[in-house]
Structures are given as C-alpha cells and as structure tokens.
Amino acid sequence: MSGTNLTRDEARERASVVDPASVRYTVELDLTRGDTTFGSTTNASFAATEGAGTWLDLVAPAVHEVVLNGTALDPAEVYDGARIRLDGLAAQNEVTVVADAAYMRTGEGLHRFVDPVDDDVYLYSQFEVADARRVYACFEQPDLKAEVTFLVDAPSTWEVVSNSPGKAGKASHGTKRWTFEPTPRLSTYVTAIIAGPYHVERSEHVGKEKTIPLALYCRKSLAEHLDAAELFDVTTRGFAFFEDVFGLAYPFAKYDQLFVPEFNAGAMENAGAVTHHEDYVFRSRVTDAAYERRAETILHEMAHMWFGDLVTMRWWDDLWLNESFATWASVLSLVEGTRWTDGWTTFAVTEKLWALRQDQLPSTHPISADIRDLEDVEVNFDGITYAKGASVLKQLVAWVGRDEFLEGVRAYFAEHAWGNTSLTDLFAHLEQTSGRDLSAWNEEWLRTAGVNTLRPVVTVDNNGAYTSVAIEQTAAPEHPALRSHRVAVGLYDYTDDGALVRRRRVELDIAGPRTEVAELRGETQPDLLLVNDDDLTFAKVRLDDRSLATVVRSIGSLDSLPRALCWTAATDMLRDAEMSASSFVELVLGGVDHETSMGVVQHVLNSARAAIDLYALPANRTVLSARWAAALRQLAGAAEAGSDRQLAFARAWVAAAASDEHVAEIRALLDGDEALLPGLTMDTDLRWTLLQRLVVLGAAGDDAVDAELERDNTATGQRQAAYARAAVPTYAAKAAAWQAAVESDELPNALLTATVRGFAHPEQRELVRPYVQPYLDAVPRVWAERTSESAQSIIIGLFPRVLADAATASTVRHWLEGAELPDAARRLVVEGLADLDRALRAQERDRQAG
Ligand SMILES: [Zn+2]
16 A cells, blocks of 8 residues: 555554654754745654564655665655555655655645734644654554654744744854753644744643643744733633642643634644634633633643643544543533533534434434544534434543543543553543443444434323323434433423423433323423423424424523523424424524523524525525524614624625615615614724625625725735635636635635635525536546545535525435445535535525425
C-alpha cells in the first residue's frame, strides 16, 4: 500500500515494528523564505525490529535529502509523495529528511493567512486528523507518540508558539531562531506551530501543584476586541474545576489559547497551545448564547488536555470517546463552575437534536464506529461522534453514579498517563469503581445504531383519571434494536396564574415494546405528560394529543429544562412530518417571547426558518414567510432596548424581511435611523446582515457590497462580501460563484465556505436549479482533487438541498445508482438525499394541514 489514506491495519503493523516508547523528532522549520513553501528538516530517532522495513509520512512538494543511519537514500526512489520508504532498519535508527513543505490555504497543515488590514502574515497549524505530515516527516498515527523538539526560524517581529515553552534568540538579518523545550510524549495530531506578529495577553493560574502561565493570542487588527478578562476568567474556572475532579494537575508546562483566522472547526486541542476560531473574538455585539458557546468550547478543549492529549486513543475508532468525554466534561464544568448554570438545557436543544438528526440519516452508525482508514474518520466528525456519544455518556454517568464515574476516570488517567488506550481500558476502571457490569450497556448503546421513539399511550375514565398509562418503544426498521431506558415521567398542570407546574414525577426503567406505568393508574390526567422528563435518556419523545395542545398553547409557561425538552420534541415531530411546518411556526411565535435561554431562542428561530424554507408546502411558503417576518418585526419592536432578545429577533426579522415596508426599514437602519429600533447597536456585522438581505432581495448590488467592504476591509469583511456576492439574485452571480468555488481552487477555505453559503441561498431556488447536474458531475472530481476539508465544504454545501422537490430527489437517486464513488464521498451525497426525502414528507404533512 501507499498513498495518504493510511489504514488501521497498516498502522497496527507499523506500531509492531517501531517501538512506541522510543520515538523522538527534532523538527527545524524555516519560515523566512517566501510565501509558498517553508524549509522542513526532520531528524527522527526510534528503535525498531532489526531488519524490518517501515515508512515515515510526509506530504511535501520537494524532498531533497533522506539519510537513514548515515546512508543517503535517493528521494526519487524512496519517496512517493506521501511516504518515505525505510528498509533494512537497525535496532536503533536515525533518519534525517530535508524537504520543502507547502503553506496551505485550506486550514489543513500549516495555514498561511495575509491580513487585508495591514498585510501582516499569520500562520497556524491544524494537524488533526493526519496533517502533521504536511509540516514534518513523522509516523502519523496516534499510538506512535513522540517527544518533539521544534526549532523555528521566523521574522524577528513574530511571536512563535508551540506545545512547549520557547525562547527567541537574538535577531540577525531580520530573523530570529526560536528554540522550544522538548515536548512530553505527544501524538502528532496534537503538536502545533503558530507564528506571526500576534498580539499577546498574559496571565496565570495558581494550580494544584504549579502555577500555570496563561496567554491569549490574536491578530493585531483584532486586539481591540479581545476581552481578555472574561476569557481568562473562564479559563481559570476550568482549571480549578478539572484539576479537582480529574485528581491530576494540568500535565503541560503552560496554556496558550490562540484565536486564528480561517479556522475550519471551532477549536483544536493542541497540547498547551489550543487554537480557536477567531470569530470567538467578538468584534460586533453578540448575544449571551455566543458567550456560552465560547465558554463551552474553551472548557471542551481544556478537558482534552487530560482526555485525549495525556491519555490518547490508540486508533480513530475511539474518536467518539475522545470527543464525547470532552463534550460531557465541558458542559459539566460549565454548569458547576461558571455562570451558565443552564448548560444542560442548551445541551438538550443543540447537542441532542444534532445527535437525533444524524442518527436518522442512512449513514448513521454505532457510536463505536469501524474506522478502517483515514477517509472513514475524516467524514466521521459528526453528530454521532460528538453529540450522541456525549448524550449516552451522560446517561452512563447517571447509571454508574457521578462520583464512581469520576473515580474511575481518575484511576484511568493515573494508569495510562502519556499512553494510548481503547474503550475497554476506561470501562475496566468504571466497572471496578461502580461494581457494575457494563458489557450489556456497551452492546446496547455503543454497538447498535439508530434511535428509539418513546410514545405515551393513555386511557382515561369519565372522571378524568388514568385507567392506564403505557410507554411504547419503537425503532426504525433499518435499526430495530429496542433498548433499556431509565426515564422520568413528569405530570404538569396549569396553576391559577397560568404557569405549568410539575405535580408528580415517576422514575422507571423501560424495556421492550411496551412498558406499563402502573403507579399512574388512577392519577388525574395532567395538562402535560412529559416522557423523559429531566432528560435522562437518549430517545425521540412524543407527546399525547392533550399534551401537544398544552405545549402549543403555553410552552412558555414551563421551566427551562422541560421547556427545552418540549421544543426538542416539537422540532423532531416537525422533521418526522408529525407536525406541520405551519403549526410549528405558530408554536414558535407563541412561545419564543417567553423563552429565557438565549441559546434556545436562537435554536428555535433557526428551526422555524428551516421549517419555512424546507418543510412548508411550496404554495404556503410566501404567506408563512410574510407572517413570520411581520411577527418577528413586532417582537423586535417590543423587546427591551439594547437587549439580547432585541438583537436576536431583529436578526431573524431581517433574514425574513421581504415586503416593501420592511425593505424601507432596513434601508433606514443602514442609513443610521436610530428611532426605528431604539437601543439596537448598528455595528459592523449587523450592517452586513442588513446589506446582505437587500442583496438577496435584489434591492442592492455589487456596488453596495464594494462600498461596505471599503468600510470594513478586514478578513471578516471579505467573508461577508463573498457571501453577499454569491447571493446576488442573478444567473451571472451564481455562475461566478460556481466558477470560484468549484472550477477553481484559488479560494482560501473561509471564502470558499462563504461563497458556497451565498450560492445556495434557500430563497433562490430557481437560480440554483440549473446546477443540479453540474453538481453531480463535479462530485467525483472534487473528492479526488481537493483536500478533505475543501471537498466536504463543496459537496455538503452545494448539495441542492434548498430545492426540496421530488424532481431533484429523483435525479440524485438515479445518479447515485450509477455513480462510482469512494464510500466517504458517497456518504455525503446520500445524507443530502435523505434530507430531501425528509423535506418532501414534511411538505406532504403541511399540505394536509391545509
Ligand atoms: Zn474535541
């Protein structure tokens, strides 16, 4: 085998030849050379089986020298563009590789960005899943950990950051050499290099055993927006919490957090040098939902320092455990250590709904996935891996007990520090501390795919008392497993002042297709019967007719968590065509003004928007959309001046506005009319939102975009402009966007995703329709020729989801039958088709609703 798509079998074989305890790299990088490549010299030393052969991974445009144990090898013979073949190994080996490596514009490897504000260059690395090999020669698999010493030559005005502390030498000819302390044993995917004239803020945290130096970095042109005090506060709270519950001091020498441009994900857990998407430096007003999300991300990456970086999965099959643990631990620390004490409510509407959506796609898979190779894992950073995993982990914690769970985790860290593990290593400790056998749980929850539906079935006598209450459990035919669920059932009644208050709570185990809740026989039927109250299990939940009517009438009268569970149930019913789009929009309009969690407010506003765009019968869309826009305008007008709610309603209103009157109002806001929505801060990004709406409606064009970009010629401004230009409602604009995104690979990742989003605007169906066949034709080529991140941006983002009609579904289905595609690429198209089919069923429901 050769090539970049490393398989699990190859990784196993290599780990049996190379001694995992022996690997060391010294990596010299020369970042002073130019703007397309940089010098990369790796010296690798490792023990191996004598006489055996292996290879180093490297993806680089030029390899100049390969020296194995003093013998120069001919790069043309041993290097194939992805691997350097090493035959005839000695017991102890030294390899030197001298190469030119390439700067990337896709956010993979060493990304290079030029700030349009001041032309400064900023670099950062992103190595997960397997892109350290784009920077240095290495054994690119998580179980061949290594001590790495980085030496970096950089312009003398730059900061250079890596996993370990580093020092710059004296400047000479405008450059400086940075020497970093050797790292502890790390997997290559969590090593990192960040370099550029970054702005720095420093602090420290007095930890359990040592003082941890803390730093924040962002581009100079963003420095005025960096709210260091708040960021350090969350960071410090996280360390206090994790060092305590994990029973182990922070394992690395310092903790830097770097806010970097054009980042593909939210953040990355590089050991001691976490990178965050720089949108987390808020340059415009955002609601508290964004602050909560950012805190959750900070805590997620911090949890990885122990779970992931200190103790690491052997292979990518256990990626789910890595991500689920970090997600669960982050919400736990959010709730117990910060001001966001409602974190589990947000989790219920965001993570859980993501998990439900993913678990009903044809591509769903058991949480514990079979990851045969790197392509499998690259498309597996999904709602199962992060959100369903975290949901069932939460459930597991409830089952073994919080204290027993954490005691097991502490023992696991202590035993496996700096090593690699698989799921069984964690479970062995959990079984020991809890005294419970986890094999059945493992089988039921981790080894089977699909989600169960729990539906209450009740009968009532003439006096309004229950004669029976049962919970029926079903599963989709493709994934028929029924599971054991621990659930709470809540009975809620209206009080005299209209609140919905829980009268009684019953907790029980559910198994099989039908479970009687005998305790509730004779109980007066409540206004709302809520299955899975307190959110103990992972399941789809249904409401009986009386309860649904109560929710539609008064969802706002519930407390935060049950309200979130009802929003989730309703959203799921919408997606399953059990509730029409029109009813869902009414539910949101009736309840959203009473919703107190900004995270939930934004979630339901987005769901309602999707209901109109995708799930409403096309004939109903215009009326529904106008009703939605008018109601949001009222909500924005009635909201407290300057409040988060005002901003959230105003943004949702703008996205829906279409009438002449609304267009005039948007123009007035842009022109500085402060009386229209008093207290609304007209900042840079809100201006873009307003302008983009005018563009989508054809009420403003390229000139206006150019003018706005002149006011805001920043990285974010360029993204906003790219989105706007692709959303101009003309065939020419769509053709230009298509050309830039698909036919050329010149766009950097951030502009690519912005262009793709603008192209596929949900209200521009007729302009997008001619691209269904070109899209399908392009898929195999895009998958073959682009990097993984770019290919996914294009294939997912340009899938003709917005058309949401039967003809498109049929075209795609027919094409899939004949297409020859790698599994990972096919999966993305199959998921798009499943979304289309779902939209068609929902539209049918909306038709019946009349
Ligand atoms: Zn993570």
